[in-house]
Amino acid sequence: MGENFERMLSGGHPNSLGRTEDVVDLVLNNQKLLKKLYQCYFSTNEVVRLRVSSAFKRVTAKHPDWTMKHMDGLLSDIAEIDQASTQWTLAILFDQTRKLMSAGQIEKALQIMKHNIAAHDDWIVLNTTMGVLAKWAEKDSELVRWMLPHLERLSRDSRKSVSSKAKKLVDQLNP
Numbered sequence: 001m002g003e004n005f006e007r008m009l010s011g012g013h014p015n016s017l018g019r020t021e022d023v024v025d026l027v028l029n030n031q032k033l034l035k036k037l038y039q040c041y042f043s044t045n046e047v048v049r050l051r052v053s054s055a056f057k058r059v060t061a062k063h064p065d066w067t068m069k070h071m072d073g074l075l076s077d078i079a080e081i082d083q084a085s086t087q088w089t090l091a092i093l094f095d096q097t098r099k100l101m102s103a104g105q106i107e108k109a110l111q112i113m114k115h116n117i118a119a120h121d122d123w124i125v126l127n128t129t130m131g132v133l134a135k136w137a138e139k140d141s142e143l144v145r146w147m148l149p150h151l152e153r154l155s156r157d158s159r160k161s162v163s164s165k166a167k168k169l170v171d172q173l174n175p
Contacts, residue, residue: 017054023037068100
């Protein structure tokens with residue numbers, strides 16, 4: 001396990017996975033390595049952080065309970081990272097671990113996602129976060145009331161993927 005995850009996640013085309021799947025395999029075979037992967041979120045290299053997000057999403061899909069050891073850090077330090085891939089991945093991680101989170105963690109996750117819907121401009125952040133929030137709003141009329149004005153605004157977005165998603169969710173959430 002002498003591999004350096006930051007080095008493994010560096011290099012190559014920024015839109016490629018690089019060695020992300022190798023890192024995921026190592027972590028899935030040794031849960032203790034998840035801490036090492038988490039530390040790569042603090043890399044100064046944007047590509048490394050992008051691939052950490054991809055790896056974390058894959059590990060969490062298989063073992064959401066493992067991610068809970070890092071949830072407080074995800075909700076604080078990682079949520080502060082101003083990078084689209086980090087923000088849209090957080091929405092996915094929150095959804096994958098929702099049943100395991102405390103009420104306080106859920107509230108903080110909601111704050112982060114609401115902030116991203118209100119203030120972020122990246123289309124993937126908006127689409128992913130809208131989808132997760134709409135899912136969470138199915139049994140939360142207060143969240144529906146909060147979301148509808150934001151979805152109405154986003155339904156007029158110039159990007160077709162954002163406006164289409166927002167319109168679909170308005171229809172879904174409106175009684």
